[in-house]
Amino acid sequence: MRYRNATQWGVYDVEVEDGRIVDVFPIDEDPEPAEILHTLRDGVQHPSRIRTPAIRRGWLEGTDPENKLRGADEFVDVSWDEALDFAAKALQKVRQEHGNKAIFAGSYGWASAGRFHHAQSQLHRFINFIGGCTRAMNSYSTAAAQVILPHVIAPWAQMELEQTSLEDVVARTELFIAFGGLPSRNAQVAYGGITEHRTGIDLQRAHESGTQFVNISPVKHDVADTLTPRWIAPRPGTDVAIMLAMAYVLETQNLADQNFLASHCEGYDRFKAYLLGATDGQAKTPQWASEISSVEAGAIESLSKEMAGKKTFLTAAWALQRADHGEQPYWMLVTLAAMLGQIGLTGCGVGFGYSAEGFVGSNWRRFNWATVSKGKNPADFAIPVARIADMLLNPGQTISYDGQEITFPDTRLIYWAGGNPFHHHQDLNRLTQAWRRPETVIVNEPWWTPTAQWADIVFPATTSFERTDICASSHDPYAHLMQQALPPQFEARSDYEIFAGLADKLGFVAEFTQGKDEMAWLQDLWERSNERAKAQGFELPNFDEFLAKGSYQIPAKTDSADWLAGFRADADKHPLSTPSGKIEIFSAVIDGFGYADCPGHAVWLEPFERLGGAGSDQFPLHLISPQPKRKLHSQYDQSAYSQAGKIRGREPLTLHPIAAAQRGIKAGDLLRVFNDRGACVVGAQISEGVKEDVVILPTGAWFAPSHDEAGLELNGNPNVLTRDKGTSSLAQGPSAHTCLVDVVKLSEEELQALVV
Numbered sequence: 001m002r003y004r005n006a007t008q009w010g011v012y013d014v015e016v017e018d019g020r021i022v023d024v025f026p027i028d029e030d031p032e033p034a035e036i037l038h039t040l041r042d043g044v045q046h047p048s049r050i051r052t053p054a055i056r057r058g059w060l061e062g063t064d065p066e067n068k069l070r071g072a073d074e075f076v077d078v079s080w081d082e083a084l085d086f087a088a089k090a091l092q093k094v095r096q097e098h099g100n101k102a103i104f105a106g107s108y109g110w111a112s113a114g115r116f117h118h119a120q121s122q123l124h125r126f127i128n129f130i131g132g133c134t135r136a137m138n139s140y141s142t143a144a145a146q147v148i149l150p151h152v153i154a155p156w157a158q159m160e161l162e163q164t165s166l167e168d169v170v171a172r173t174e175l176f177i178a179f180g181g182l183p184s185r186n187a188q189v190a191y192g193g194i195t196e197h198r199t200g201i202d203l204q205r206a207h208e209s210g211t212q213f214v215n216i217s218p219v220k221h222d223v224a225d226t227l228t229p230r231w232i233a234p235r236p237g238t239d240v241a242i243m244l245a246m247a248y249v250l251e252t253q254n255l256a257d258q259n260f261l262a263s264h265c266e267g268y269d270r271f272k273a274y275l276l277g278a279t280d281g282q283a284k285t286p287q288w289a290s291e292i293s294s295v296e297a298g299a300i301e302s303l304s305k306e307m308a309g310k311k312t313f314l315t316a317a318w319a320l321q322r323a324d325h326g327e328q329p330y331w332m333l334v335t336l337a338a339m340l341g342q343i344g345l346t347g348c349g350v351g352f353g354y355s356a357e358g359f360v361g362s363n364w365r366r367f368n369w370a371t372v373s374k375g376k377n378p379a380d381f382a383i384p385v386a387r388i389a390d391m392l393l394n395p396g397q398t399i400s401y402d403g404q405e406i407t408f409p410d411t412r413l414i415y416w417a418g419g420n421p422f423h424h425h426q427d428l429n430r431l432t433q434a435w436r437r438p439e440t441v442i443v444n445e446p447w448w449t450p451t452a453q454w455a456d457i458v459f460p461a462t463t464s465f466e467r468t469d470i471c472a473s474s475h476d477p478y479a480h481l482m483q484q485a486l487p488p489q490f491e492a493r494s495d496y497e498i499f500a501g502l503a504d505k506l507g508f509v510a511e512f513t514q515g516k517d518e519m520a521w522l523q524d525l526w527e528r529s530n531e532r533a534k535a536q537g538f539e540l541p542n543f544d545e546f547l548a549k550g551s552y553q554i555p556a557k558t559d560s561a562d563w564l565a566g567f568r569a570d571a572d573k574h575p576l577s578t579p580s581g582k583i584e585i586f587s588a589v590i591d592g593f594g595y596a597d598c599p600g601h602a603v604w605l606e607p608f609e610r611l612g613g614a615g616s617d618q619f620p621l622h623l624i625s626p627q628p629k630r631k632l633h634s635q636y637d638q639s640a641y642s643q644a645g646k647i648r649g650r651e652p653l654t655l656h657p658i659a660a661a662q663r664g665i666k667a668g669d670l671l672r673v674f675n676d677r678g679a680c681v682v683g684a685q686i687s688e689g690v691k692e693d694v695v696i697l698p699t700g701a702w703f704a705p706s707h708d709e710a711g712l713e714l715n716g717n718p719n720v721l722t723r724d725k726g727t728s729s730l731a732q733g734p735s736a737h738t739c740l741v742d743v744v745k746l747s748e749e750e751l752q753a754l755v756v
């Protein structure tokens, strides 16, 4: 039998025989199915599935009061009733003794597609009934962007969903300059789900209609060869210096659009004084930028002039803001686009994350489908998402965030459902210390992931293939019925059922379930969505019709003007939502915060380490840890398809032939990558497509600490190397991409030890 189901990398038909998934097929509507689909063949029913509820022995028996064994202990299988009972009592105890803020249930992570069975939504709905918890705000993806851009140009949601479409690029863009490139592997994925993969096709159409692509990235294949891009390879983390030098060329060669700067922007003069060196004695010349970035001054100058003479679109990968002072490249790119004066013209201006996910730049109507109602968090408190280890380690400490002060609570209980902090967080050796502090950690997971292994109480969760749901997201033209293809595996229950079970123990199951079954909840979502559709002037088919047909396509949008065309035409009539209604090249609000690490206009700030700067004498290679090609984050790393991409079972690290030769490294060797923060084992892959002193280690390998003194991580998880520091006092985002390392071949002795 075939069943249609959906993932965050596409919609698929899975073939099931004798209760096993035997094959997976893309659907006709998808012109370029993602290769990640192959993970599903053996991944869903992999031996790594959690079979029964389980409790960590040291926690259950009270023999590990300081939680020293958390992460390395054995688990005892228990019944659902017992596990729910222990969890409900632990939640009650912490609430009563320490208050709800002592429960951390931010639970960041991508979980799975499906609007009803969305793990975090279920967790948050449940926890709000018992008084709420400490939550997390913003995302690991775009934390710095989410905070800086509303001050400068537009709220992130608007920017992300409404910015210039690739259709407009095809129609009109002559020069497309991509800082961080347009890595096609990333467009396989879209949060909440994706029906049609079109990014590669649309970029190819742009190329064929004459758009020229420039890839400014340490990695050559960040723009597909078929787009015949020019490649400029800066040192990672130095893009702001290059952008400033471009601005310098525009300003000093009379190429900046002074009219647009005067009519549509705020505070250019303040920025200009800095640009020309009046405020700090340093003109931001191409020569200055060249010394920082290693890009030739002449190349910067000629590209700047070319930009001014063409219909130009500027973009940056999200990766650029996942770095120390990650606010700056985004602010500076908007500033640069404002100086070109083309913002609001079709196919021109600035936008972010084209290829970061498959929906960016798509041109369909944006429709906000209804979600599971979660109610309000009575604790009304959240920390910036990437500050979790800081919070766990430093109760009572106060940090700055976007003009506010946030004081960390004393966390006594962690509840995680649908995320993998031992995948996503930086400096995992630090996280392991922090993670031992709470009394209790509860995790819902389908598989024995590192986060499940680092819990005290583990509930086995179903996957989306074991439940019925609706896949629909604000950026996809379709809604799909997700058909249950398999019975729940072993003793697994859906997150909804798990929280209903806890609600039962705590005496509010009727309120939590409202007496509805899965299908009744789906109907409720559908009908509430229809109310929203009517407000937009269209109607959904009735629920039974949708069930019978299995999918529905919303109507296309009617307005095709550039999202900033109105603002361009008349900035007074169509102001931006910034304080001045204009593009804020200088922000009085941010200036007023008085942050040394994020002043009132875009600036070059030295990162805590970089090539040619701090730390590079000791650790001469820059590590970039991008998204993995063969999976979504850590999901399905256990599958045969992901494992087929490994070298001797370890994640491949790509390095330049010169860096390899200097260290006697050959392709296929096992290596140790290391710095002061940690070390891991990787397999060597050699390529001329990376800058000489840059190495690439994708994220996603399941964290496997060796638990010995050397602290060697065994699968190649880059987050043992990254530093856990906020981008700045403004956004406090993650700074994973600022990371220096060195690499050596493993010695015979180390190799022997690995075999054991």
Ligand SMILES: Nc1nc2c(c(=O)[nH]1)N[C@H]1C(S)=C(S)[C@@H](COP(=O)(O)OP(=O)(O)OC[C@H]3O[C@@H](n4cnc5c(=O)[nH]c(N)nc54)[C@H](O)[C@@H]3O)O[C@H]1N2
Residues within 6 Å of the ligand: 108, 109, 110, 111, 112, 117, 119, 140, 141, 142, 322, 417, 418, 419, 420, 421, 423, 424, 425, 444, 445, 446, 447, 449, 461, 462, 463, 464, 495, 625, 626, 627, 632, 633, 634, 635, 699, 718, 719, 722, 736, 737
């Ligand atoms: N060094 C470095 N680190 C990074 C990044 C980087 O660029 N460099 N990128 C960061 C970014 S942008 C992100 S978004 C994060 C991603 O980090 P995460 O989103 O935390 O990573 P995932 O592996 O997607 O974790 C989702 C987890 O949910 C589980 N799951 C799936 N479906 C269900 C379900 O229905 N119920 C339950 N209970 N669980 C389910 C999966 O098994 C998996 O363990 O990583 C960040 N970390």
Ligand SMILES: Nc1nc2c(c(=O)[nH]1)N[C@H]1C(S)=C(S)[C@@H](COP(=O)(O)OP(=O)(O)OC[C@H]3O[C@@H](n4cnc5c(=O)[nH]c(N)nc54)[C@H](O)[C@@H]3O)O[C@H]1N2
Residues within 6 Å of the ligand: 140, 141, 142, 179, 180, 181, 183, 185, 186, 187, 188, 189, 216, 217, 218, 219, 222, 234, 235, 236, 237, 238, 239, 317, 318, 319, 320, 322, 323, 353, 355, 356, 357, 624, 625, 626, 627, 628, 629, 630, 631, 632, 633, 737
């Ligand atoms: N296949 C797959 N696709 C995914 C995901 C996945 O796990 N797997 N994850 C999804 C998620 S959650 C997100 S947030 C997006 C992330 O989307 P991005 O943040 O854009 O993705 P990354 O892969 O981290 O980085 C993109 C590129 O930026 C370049 N880069 C890194 N640092 C610098 C720098 O300092 N300067 C310049 N110029 N370039 C730099 C790297 O070479 C890298 O290839 O991807 C999504 N897409």
Ligand SMILES: [Mo]
Residues within 6 Å of the ligand: 140, 141, 142
């Ligand atoms: Mo992300």
